[in-house]
Structures are given as structure tokens and as C-alpha cells.
Amino acid sequence: MPPEEEHHIAVRLDKLLADRGMTLTELAGRVGVTIVNLSILKNGRARAIRFSTLSAICRELDCQPGDLLVHDP
Template identity: 65%
Template sequence: MIIVRLDRVLADRKMPLGKLADEIGVSIVNLSNLKTGKVKAVRFSTLDAICKALDCQPGDILEYAPDDPAE
């Protein structure tokens, strides 16, 4: 399972979701869906823009957690 940590990075940077949406040219609805993990995919261009705007690495936003804790 992939866990999206965008909310944590935004909080660390003290940046509201709307400001990030304006900065990278992605709708707030799409970013909100990404933030809540309701998306099945994310474009590399979007991930690139998010990382540039938040000065972070993709691994700061996305985290892998096995479905089975024994894995």
C-alpha cells in the first residue's frame, strides 16, 4: 500500500493546499484527492511540480507500507 504524506509536508512548510494548487497549476480538488489518498495514480510531472514547490523529495510525500504487517 502507498501512503500519501502530502498533508504532513504541507504542515511542515506551513503552506495551505490552495496556495500549492495555485503555485503548481493543479486544481485544489485534484490535490485534495491526492492528499486524502483517493487517487490511483499521480503523474510524474505533478509530483515534480509538488517537489519543486515544497522543496522536498518524492519519498517525503509517498511512503510504502506492506498490506500485511508481517511482510
């Protein structure tokens, strides 16, 4: 595999979930993404996110994309 490209995007999914008192499993069920993939996203190991996934997460967590993803140089 080629070396992973460096990026400085941090995912704040754990904070959003904690603020709303929602579990990862519950969110996974609501947005139709596997818990494995959501866990990858939450732990910052995702390399890309589909607009459809982002949109579904924002819908379920009632937030904006900027609340979920921040640039962290």
C-alpha cells in the same frame, strides 16, 4: 466501475504542508493542479500521479518523491 485495485502507498502531503506552513489552495496555485485533484491526492484517494505533478509538488515543497509517497504495508 471495476473494483479499485488495492495498494499500500501512503501520501504524506498534509504533513509536508503543515511543516512548511502552506495551504492546499496555495500549493494548488503554485503547481497548476486543481484543488480538487490535490485534495484527492492528500486524502489518499488518488490512483495514480503524473511525474509532472510529482515534480511540481517536490519543487514547491522542496522535498523528494520519497518524502511525499511512502510504502505503508
